[in-house]
Amino acid sequence: MVTKTEETQLNRLENQVDNGGGGAWDYLSLVRKLKVRRSEKVLKHGLSILNDPKQRSSLGADEWTLYEQVAVAAMDCQCLEVAKDCTKVLRKRFPDSKRVGRLEAMLFEAKGSWELAEKAYASLLEDNPLDQAIHKRRVAMAKAQGNISVAIDWLNKYLETFMADHDAWRELAEIYVSLQMYKQAAFCYEELILSQPTVPLYHLAYADVLYTLGGLENLQTAKKYYASTIDLTGGKNTRALFGICLCTSAITQLTKGKSKEEKEGSQLQSLAAKVLEKDYKQRAPDKLPQLTTALKSLTLSS
Amino acid sequence: MGLAITVGVFGVLVLFHAAYSTIQYKGLLKITEDEFSGPPFNVVIELFVGLLLCFWAALTVPGKFQSIHPHSEENRIVSLPANLDFMTFNHRGKVFPVELDVKLRQ
Numbered sequence: 001m002v003t004k005t006e007e008t009q010l011n012r013l014e015n016q017v018d019n020g021g022g023g024a025w026d027y028l029s030l031v032r033k034l035k036v037r038r039s040e041k042v043l044k045h046g047l048s049i050l051n052d053p054k055q056r057s058s059l060g061a062d063e064w065t066l067y068e069q070v071a072v073a074a075m076d077c078q079c080l081e082v083a084k085d086c087t088k089v090l091r092k093r094f095p096d097s098k099r100v101g102r103l104e105a106m107l108f109e110a111k112g113s114w115e116l117a118e119k120a121y122a123s124l125l126e127d128n129p130l131d132q133a134i135h136k137r138r139v140a141m142a143k144a145q146g147n148i149s150v151a152i153d154w155l156n157k158y159l160e161t162f163m164a165d166h167d168a169w170r171e172l173a174e175i176y177v178s179l180q181m182y183k184q185a186a187f188c189y190e191e192l193i194l195s196q197p198t199v200p201l202y203h204l205a206y207a208d209v210l211y212t213l214g215g216l217e218n219l220q221t222a223k224k225y226y227a228s229t230i231d232l233t234g235g236k237n238t239r240a241l242f243g244i245c246l247c248t249s250a251i252t253q254l255t256k257g258k259s260k261e262e263k264e265g266s267q268l269q270s271l272a273a274k275v276l277e278k279d280y281k282q283r284a285p286d287k288l289p290q291l292t293t294a295l296k297s298l299t300l301s302s
Numbered sequence: 303m304g305l306a307i308t309v310g311v312f313g314v315l316v317l318f319h320a321a322y323s324t325i326q327y328k329g330l331l332k333i334t335e336d337e338f339s340g341p342p343f344n345v346v347i348e349l350f351v352g353l354l355l356c357f358w359a360a361l362t363v364p365g366k367f368q369s370i371h372p373h374s375e376e377n378r379i380v381s382l383p384a385n386l387d388f389m390t391f392n393h394r395g396k397v398f399p400v401e402l403d404v405k406l407r408q
Contacts, residue, residue: 001379001382001385002380002381002382002383003375003376003377003378003379004375004376004378004379004380005375005376007381031399035383035384035386036383036384037384037386037389039395047405047406050406051406051407070406072389073388075391076389077394077395077399078391078399079399081405081406082405082406085405085406086406089406094361106391107392112392133387136388137387137389139388140388140389140395141390142389143390144390144391144392154401157311167387167388168387169354170385171385171388174385191322198372199379199382200378201379201381202377209363213397225309231373232372232373232374233372233373233378234371234372234374234378235373236372236378264388274359282325294329
Protein backbone atom coordinates (compact mmCIF):
# COMPACT_ATOMS: atom_id res chain seq x y z
CA MET A 1 0.00 0.00 0.00
CA VAL A 2 1.33 3.41 -0.90
CA THR A 3 0.56 6.06 1.69
CA LYS A 4 0.61 9.77 1.11
CA THR A 5 4.01 10.32 2.78
CA GLU A 6 5.53 7.47 0.85
CA GLU A 7 4.17 8.88 -2.38
CA THR A 8 5.68 12.30 -1.76
CA GLN A 9 8.96 10.67 -0.79
CA LEU A 10 8.97 8.63 -3.98
CA ASN A 11 8.24 11.67 -6.14
CA ARG A 12 10.93 13.68 -4.41
CA LEU A 13 13.52 10.92 -4.85
CA GLU A 14 12.51 10.42 -8.47
CA ASN A 15 12.97 14.12 -9.15
CA GLN A 16 16.32 14.08 -7.43
CA VAL A 17 17.56 11.03 -9.30
CA ASP A 18 16.32 12.30 -12.66
CA ASN A 19 18.17 15.56 -12.16
CA GLY A 20 21.39 13.76 -11.31
CA GLY A 21 21.25 14.40 -7.58
CA GLY A 22 22.26 10.90 -6.59
CA GLY A 23 20.36 8.52 -4.35
CA ALA A 24 19.63 6.07 -7.17
CA TRP A 25 19.93 3.06 -4.89
CA ASP A 26 17.51 4.55 -2.38
CA TYR A 27 15.09 5.25 -5.18
CA LEU A 28 15.33 1.70 -6.50
CA SER A 29 14.84 0.27 -3.01
CA LEU A 30 11.76 2.42 -2.50
CA VAL A 31 10.35 1.35 -5.87
CA ARG A 32 10.85 -2.26 -4.82
CA LYS A 33 9.30 -1.71 -1.42
CA LEU A 34 6.23 0.10 -2.72
CA LYS A 35 5.93 -2.26 -5.72
CA VAL A 36 5.29 0.52 -8.18
CA ARG A 37 5.84 0.00 -11.87
CA ARG A 38 8.47 2.49 -13.07
CA SER A 39 10.24 0.14 -15.44
CA GLU A 40 11.90 2.75 -17.66
CA LYS A 41 13.44 4.62 -14.75
CA VAL A 42 14.46 1.43 -12.95
CA LEU A 43 16.15 0.25 -16.12
CA LYS A 44 18.04 3.52 -16.60
CA HIS A 45 19.21 4.07 -13.05
CA GLY A 46 19.64 0.41 -12.20
CA LEU A 47 21.89 -0.13 -15.21
CA SER A 48 23.97 2.89 -14.34
CA ILE A 49 24.65 1.30 -10.96
CA LEU A 50 25.29 -2.16 -12.39
CA ASN A 51 27.69 -0.82 -15.03
CA ASP A 52 29.80 0.89 -12.40
CA PRO A 53 31.87 -1.83 -10.69
CA LYS A 54 32.62 0.35 -7.70
CA GLN A 55 29.00 1.15 -6.94
CA ARG A 56 27.95 -2.40 -7.66
CA SER A 57 30.36 -3.99 -5.25
CA SER A 58 29.39 -1.54 -2.52
CA LEU A 59 25.88 -3.04 -2.54
CA GLY A 60 27.07 -6.39 -1.26
CA ALA A 61 24.44 -9.12 -1.47
CA ASP A 62 21.81 -6.64 -2.67
CA GLU A 63 23.56 -6.65 -6.02
CA TRP A 64 21.67 -9.80 -7.06
CA THR A 65 18.33 -8.30 -6.08
CA LEU A 66 19.15 -5.36 -8.28
CA TYR A 67 20.02 -7.65 -11.18
CA GLU A 68 16.60 -9.26 -10.86
CA GLN A 69 14.81 -5.93 -10.61
CA VAL A 70 16.60 -4.57 -13.67
CA ALA A 71 15.93 -7.76 -15.61
CA VAL A 72 12.17 -7.51 -15.03
CA ALA A 73 12.21 -3.79 -15.84
CA ALA A 74 14.11 -4.49 -19.04
CA MET A 75 11.51 -7.08 -20.08
CA ASP A 76 8.81 -4.52 -19.44
CA CYS A 77 10.65 -2.04 -21.66
CA GLN A 78 11.32 -4.67 -24.34
CA CYS A 79 15.10 -4.30 -23.92
CA LEU A 80 15.49 -8.02 -24.23
CA GLU A 81 19.27 -7.94 -24.62
CA VAL A 82 19.69 -6.36 -21.21
CA ALA A 83 17.20 -8.77 -19.65
CA LYS A 84 19.04 -11.70 -21.17
CA ASP A 85 22.41 -10.49 -19.89
CA CYS A 86 21.07 -9.93 -16.38
CA THR A 87 19.50 -13.36 -16.29
CA LYS A 88 22.75 -14.90 -17.50
CA VAL A 89 24.70 -13.22 -14.72
CA LEU A 90 22.19 -14.48 -12.18
CA ARG A 91 22.26 -17.99 -13.62
CA LYS A 92 26.04 -18.03 -13.33
CA ARG A 93 25.85 -17.05 -9.69
CA PHE A 94 22.89 -19.31 -8.77
CA PRO A 95 23.15 -22.36 -11.05
CA ASP A 96 20.07 -24.22 -9.82
CA SER A 97 17.82 -21.50 -8.50
CA LYS A 98 14.10 -21.71 -9.23
CA ARG A 99 13.78 -17.96 -8.98
CA VAL A 100 16.18 -17.55 -11.87
CA GLY A 101 14.26 -20.24 -13.69
CA ARG A 102 11.15 -18.13 -13.35
CA LEU A 103 13.06 -15.15 -14.68
CA GLU A 104 14.12 -17.15 -17.72
CA ALA A 105 10.57 -18.23 -18.35
CA MET A 106 9.48 -14.61 -18.08
CA LEU A 107 12.06 -13.78 -20.71
CA PHE A 108 10.36 -16.27 -23.03
CA GLU A 109 7.10 -14.54 -22.26
CA ALA A 110 8.53 -11.14 -23.12
CA LYS A 111 9.78 -12.54 -26.41
CA GLY A 112 6.32 -13.86 -27.11
CA SER A 113 7.33 -17.54 -27.30
CA TRP A 114 4.41 -18.75 -25.25
CA GLU A 115 4.93 -22.47 -25.72
CA LEU A 116 8.49 -22.32 -24.39
CA ALA A 117 7.38 -20.24 -21.43
CA GLU A 118 4.53 -22.62 -20.70
CA LYS A 119 6.90 -25.56 -20.83
CA ALA A 120 9.33 -23.84 -18.47
CA TYR A 121 6.58 -22.99 -16.00
CA ALA A 122 5.20 -26.52 -16.15
CA SER A 123 8.58 -28.03 -15.33
CA LEU A 124 9.06 -25.55 -12.49
CA LEU A 125 5.64 -26.46 -11.11
CA GLU A 126 6.52 -30.13 -11.25
CA ASP A 127 9.33 -29.48 -8.80
CA ASN A 128 7.20 -27.38 -6.52
CA PRO A 129 3.46 -27.50 -7.23
CA LEU A 130 2.71 -24.85 -4.57
CA ASP A 131 4.83 -22.05 -6.00
CA GLN A 132 2.42 -19.12 -5.89
CA ALA A 133 4.48 -16.83 -8.10
CA ILE A 134 4.52 -19.33 -10.94
CA HIS A 135 0.79 -19.98 -10.74
CA LYS A 136 0.31 -16.24 -11.01
CA ARG A 137 2.64 -16.02 -13.99
CA ARG A 138 0.53 -18.61 -15.79
CA VAL A 139 -2.57 -16.51 -15.20
CA ALA A 140 -0.76 -13.44 -16.48
CA MET A 141 0.39 -15.36 -19.52
CA ALA A 142 -3.13 -16.44 -20.36
CA LYS A 143 -4.21 -12.82 -19.99
CA ALA A 144 -1.39 -11.58 -22.18
CA GLN A 145 -2.40 -13.99 -24.93
CA GLY A 146 -5.96 -12.73 -24.77
CA ASN A 147 -7.49 -15.90 -23.30
CA ILE A 148 -9.34 -14.04 -20.59
CA SER A 149 -11.68 -16.92 -19.82
CA VAL A 150 -8.72 -19.27 -19.36
CA ALA A 151 -7.12 -16.70 -17.09
CA ILE A 152 -10.29 -16.54 -15.01
CA ASP A 153 -10.36 -20.34 -14.75
CA TRP A 154 -6.75 -20.50 -13.62
CA LEU A 155 -7.26 -17.70 -11.17
CA ASN A 156 -10.35 -19.30 -9.65
CA LYS A 157 -8.51 -22.56 -9.30
CA TYR A 158 -5.59 -20.75 -7.71
CA LEU A 159 -7.86 -18.92 -5.28
CA GLU A 160 -9.41 -22.17 -4.16
CA THR A 161 -6.00 -23.11 -2.78
CA PHE A 162 -4.66 -19.71 -1.75
CA MET A 163 -7.71 -17.91 -0.48
CA ALA A 164 -5.82 -15.31 1.50
CA ASP A 165 -3.94 -13.90 -1.48
CA HIS A 166 -5.52 -10.48 -1.86
CA ASP A 167 -3.43 -9.52 -4.88
CA ALA A 168 -5.03 -12.39 -6.74
CA TRP A 169 -8.50 -11.37 -5.61
CA ARG A 170 -7.81 -7.89 -6.85
CA GLU A 171 -6.60 -9.16 -10.19
CA LEU A 172 -9.72 -11.29 -10.54
CA ALA A 173 -11.91 -8.31 -9.68
CA GLU A 174 -10.19 -6.17 -12.27
CA ILE A 175 -10.55 -8.83 -14.92
CA TYR A 176 -14.27 -9.16 -14.14
CA VAL A 177 -14.71 -5.40 -14.33
CA SER A 178 -12.97 -5.35 -17.69
CA LEU A 179 -15.47 -7.96 -18.89
CA GLN A 180 -18.38 -6.00 -17.37
CA MET A 181 -19.23 -8.92 -15.09
CA TYR A 182 -19.99 -6.60 -12.22
CA LYS A 183 -21.74 -9.08 -9.93
CA GLN A 184 -18.69 -11.33 -9.84
CA ALA A 185 -16.41 -8.31 -9.43
CA ALA A 186 -18.52 -7.13 -6.50
CA PHE A 187 -18.02 -10.51 -4.84
CA CYS A 188 -14.26 -10.20 -5.22
CA TYR A 189 -14.25 -6.73 -3.75
CA GLU A 190 -16.32 -7.97 -0.81
CA GLU A 191 -13.59 -10.53 -0.15
CA LEU A 192 -10.97 -7.80 -0.34
CA ILE A 193 -12.84 -5.55 2.07
CA LEU A 194 -13.21 -8.46 4.48
CA SER A 195 -9.51 -9.25 4.40
CA GLN A 196 -8.29 -5.64 4.54
CA PRO A 197 -11.03 -3.45 5.94
CA THR A 198 -8.85 -0.36 6.39
CA VAL A 199 -7.92 0.13 2.75
CA PRO A 200 -10.20 2.88 1.45
CA LEU A 201 -9.50 2.08 -2.20
CA TYR A 202 -11.25 -1.29 -1.95
CA HIS A 203 -14.30 0.39 -0.47
CA LEU A 204 -14.18 2.88 -3.31
CA ALA A 205 -13.86 0.23 -5.99
CA TYR A 206 -16.71 -1.79 -4.45
CA ALA A 207 -18.90 1.31 -4.39
CA ASP A 208 -18.04 2.03 -8.02
CA VAL A 209 -19.06 -1.48 -9.03
CA LEU A 210 -22.33 -1.26 -7.09
CA TYR A 211 -23.14 2.14 -8.58
CA THR A 212 -22.53 0.73 -12.04
CA LEU A 213 -24.84 -2.19 -11.32
CA GLY A 214 -27.64 0.25 -10.47
CA GLY A 215 -30.93 -0.38 -8.76
CA LEU A 216 -32.14 1.29 -5.60
CA GLU A 217 -30.66 -1.16 -3.14
CA ASN A 218 -27.25 -1.24 -4.79
CA LEU A 219 -27.20 2.54 -5.00
CA GLN A 220 -27.90 2.86 -1.32
CA THR A 221 -25.14 0.39 -0.46
CA ALA A 222 -22.80 2.18 -2.84
CA LYS A 223 -23.50 5.42 -1.05
CA LYS A 224 -22.62 3.83 2.25
CA TYR A 225 -19.31 2.57 0.89
CA TYR A 226 -18.51 5.96 -0.62
CA ALA A 227 -19.20 7.38 2.82
CA SER A 228 -16.88 4.85 4.45
CA THR A 229 -14.18 5.79 1.93
CA ILE A 230 -14.59 9.42 2.96
CA ASP A 231 -14.36 8.33 6.56
CA LEU A 232 -11.12 6.44 5.98
CA THR A 233 -9.49 9.15 3.90
CA GLY A 234 -10.65 12.14 5.91
CA GLY A 235 -12.58 13.54 2.93
CA LYS A 236 -9.52 13.84 0.72
CA ASN A 237 -10.66 11.42 -1.93
CA THR A 238 -12.34 13.40 -4.70
CA ARG A 239 -13.79 10.38 -6.41
CA ALA A 240 -15.65 9.33 -3.27
CA LEU A 241 -17.08 12.83 -2.86
CA PHE A 242 -18.36 12.82 -6.44
CA GLY A 243 -19.72 9.34 -5.83
CA ILE A 244 -21.82 10.57 -2.93
CA CYS A 245 -23.29 13.35 -5.08
CA LEU A 246 -24.05 11.00 -7.98
CA CYS A 247 -25.56 8.32 -5.74
CA THR A 248 -27.79 10.77 -3.95
CA SER A 249 -29.15 12.25 -7.13
CA ALA A 250 -29.71 8.80 -8.62
CA ILE A 251 -31.52 7.65 -5.48
CA THR A 252 -33.78 10.70 -5.39
CA GLN A 253 -34.60 10.13 -9.04
CA LEU A 254 -35.60 6.54 -8.31
CA THR A 255 -37.63 7.35 -5.20
CA LYS A 256 -39.42 10.37 -6.64
CA GLY A 257 -42.76 10.71 -4.98
CA LYS A 258 -41.92 8.35 -2.16
CA SER A 259 -40.35 10.80 0.24
CA LYS A 260 -38.50 8.73 2.74
CA GLU A 261 -35.09 9.53 4.28
CA GLU A 262 -34.74 12.26 1.70
CA LYS A 263 -33.59 14.82 4.19
CA GLU A 264 -30.56 12.95 5.40
CA GLY A 265 -29.48 12.21 1.85
CA SER A 266 -29.65 15.80 0.73
CA GLN A 267 -27.65 16.86 3.75
CA LEU A 268 -24.90 14.38 2.95
CA GLN A 269 -24.87 15.53 -0.63
CA SER A 270 -24.65 19.19 0.24
CA LEU A 271 -21.82 18.49 2.65
CA ALA A 272 -19.94 16.53 -0.01
CA ALA A 273 -20.57 19.29 -2.53
CA LYS A 274 -19.25 21.88 -0.12
CA VAL A 275 -16.04 19.93 0.44
CA LEU A 276 -15.65 19.47 -3.31
CA GLU A 277 -16.05 23.21 -3.90
CA LYS A 278 -13.51 24.02 -1.23
CA ASP A 279 -11.06 21.50 -2.64
CA TYR A 280 -11.42 22.83 -6.18
CA LYS A 281 -11.05 26.41 -5.00
CA GLN A 282 -7.78 25.46 -3.38
CA ARG A 283 -6.24 23.23 -6.00
CA ALA A 284 -7.82 24.11 -9.37
CA PRO A 285 -9.60 27.47 -9.20
CA ASP A 286 -10.03 27.70 -12.99
CA LYS A 287 -12.14 24.51 -13.02
CA LEU A 288 -14.51 25.79 -10.34
CA PRO A 289 -17.27 27.03 -12.72
CA GLN A 290 -17.36 23.63 -14.39
CA LEU A 291 -17.79 21.98 -11.02
CA THR A 292 -20.59 24.27 -9.93
CA THR A 293 -22.56 23.66 -13.12
CA ALA A 294 -22.07 19.93 -12.78
CA LEU A 295 -23.25 19.95 -9.19
CA LYS A 296 -26.18 22.16 -10.09
CA SER A 297 -27.31 19.80 -12.84
CA LEU A 298 -27.18 16.96 -10.31
CA THR A 299 -29.48 18.74 -7.87
CA LEU A 300 -31.76 20.07 -10.60
CA SER A 301 -32.34 16.66 -12.10
CA SER A 302 -33.57 15.32 -8.79
CA MET B 303 17.80 15.54 22.95
CA GLY B 304 20.63 16.34 25.35
CA LEU B 305 18.41 18.72 27.26
CA ALA B 306 15.67 16.12 27.62
CA ILE B 307 18.10 13.50 28.93
CA THR B 308 19.55 16.01 31.43
CA VAL B 309 16.07 16.87 32.62
CA GLY B 310 15.23 13.16 32.95
CA VAL B 311 18.37 12.45 34.99
CA PHE B 312 17.61 15.48 37.14
CA GLY B 313 14.06 14.18 37.66
CA VAL B 314 15.34 10.79 38.80
CA LEU B 315 17.76 12.52 41.17
CA VAL B 316 14.88 14.55 42.60
CA LEU B 317 12.93 11.32 43.16
CA PHE B 318 15.90 9.75 44.93
CA HIS B 319 16.29 12.84 47.04
CA ALA B 320 12.62 12.59 48.02
CA ALA B 321 13.14 8.97 49.06
CA TYR B 322 16.21 9.92 51.05
CA SER B 323 14.33 12.74 52.77
CA THR B 324 11.51 10.36 53.72
CA ILE B 325 13.97 7.88 55.26
CA GLN B 326 15.66 10.69 57.13
CA TYR B 327 12.29 11.94 58.35
CA LYS B 328 11.40 8.44 59.55
CA GLY B 329 14.68 8.29 61.47
CA LEU B 330 13.81 11.61 63.04
CA LEU B 331 10.37 10.24 64.04
CA LYS B 332 12.02 7.28 65.73
CA ILE B 333 14.02 9.65 67.94
CA THR B 334 10.99 11.78 68.84
CA GLU B 335 8.87 8.55 69.13
CA ASP B 336 6.04 9.87 66.96
CA GLU B 337 3.75 7.80 64.70
CA PHE B 338 4.47 7.94 60.92
CA SER B 339 1.29 9.27 59.25
CA GLY B 340 2.79 10.35 55.92
CA PRO B 341 5.73 12.11 54.37
CA PRO B 342 6.11 15.83 55.05
CA PHE B 343 4.59 18.36 52.70
CA ASN B 344 7.83 19.49 51.04
CA VAL B 345 8.66 15.86 50.16
CA VAL B 346 5.27 15.41 48.47
CA ILE B 347 5.92 18.55 46.42
CA GLU B 348 9.36 17.21 45.53
CA LEU B 349 7.84 13.90 44.43
CA PHE B 350 5.42 15.64 42.12
CA VAL B 351 8.14 17.81 40.60
CA GLY B 352 10.31 14.74 40.04
CA LEU B 353 7.41 12.84 38.53
CA LEU B 354 6.59 15.67 36.12
CA LEU B 355 10.22 16.03 35.03
CA CYS B 356 10.52 12.28 34.44
CA PHE B 357 7.24 12.24 32.51
CA TRP B 358 8.33 15.07 30.27
CA ALA B 359 11.69 13.48 29.57
CA ALA B 360 10.20 10.04 28.92
CA LEU B 361 7.77 11.49 26.39
CA THR B 362 10.39 13.62 24.62
CA VAL B 363 13.47 11.41 24.40
CA PRO B 364 12.16 8.40 22.40
CA GLY B 365 10.98 10.63 19.55
CA LYS B 366 7.75 11.54 17.88
CA PHE B 367 4.50 9.68 18.27
CA GLN B 368 3.12 8.03 15.17
CA SER B 369 -0.36 8.76 14.03
CA ILE B 370 -3.03 6.11 14.46
CA HIS B 371 -5.65 7.95 12.41
CA PRO B 372 -6.40 6.24 9.13
CA HIS B 373 -6.73 9.61 7.39
CA SER B 374 -3.41 11.10 8.52
CA GLU B 375 -0.72 11.71 5.93
CA GLU B 376 1.39 8.76 7.10
CA ASN B 377 -1.48 6.30 7.03
CA ARG B 378 -3.70 7.53 4.22
CA ILE B 379 -3.43 5.12 1.32
CA VAL B 380 -3.47 6.97 -1.97
CA SER B 381 -2.73 4.17 -4.38
CA LEU B 382 -2.45 0.43 -4.47
CA PRO B 383 0.79 -1.22 -5.56
CA ALA B 384 0.94 -2.24 -9.19
CA ASN B 385 0.06 -5.90 -9.30
CA LEU B 386 3.56 -6.90 -10.35
CA ASP B 387 2.98 -10.63 -9.95
CA PHE B 388 0.50 -10.41 -12.78
CA MET B 389 2.41 -8.01 -14.97
CA THR B 390 2.20 -8.67 -18.69
CA PHE B 391 4.73 -7.58 -21.24
CA ASN B 392 2.76 -7.25 -24.46
CA HIS B 393 1.41 -3.80 -23.76
CA ARG B 394 1.56 -0.71 -25.94
CA GLY B 395 5.09 -0.02 -24.68
CA LYS B 396 6.17 -2.81 -27.02
CA VAL B 397 5.39 -0.62 -30.01
CA PHE B 398 7.42 2.28 -28.64
CA PRO B 399 10.75 0.82 -27.56
CA VAL B 400 12.94 2.81 -25.19
CA GLU B 401 15.23 5.15 -27.07
CA LEU B 402 18.04 4.95 -24.57
CA ASP B 403 21.03 3.05 -25.73
CA VAL B 404 21.34 0.70 -22.79
CA LYS B 405 23.57 -2.25 -22.36
CA LEU B 406 24.90 -4.28 -19.48
CA ARG B 407 28.67 -4.20 -19.46
CA GLN B 408 30.28 -7.17 -17.86
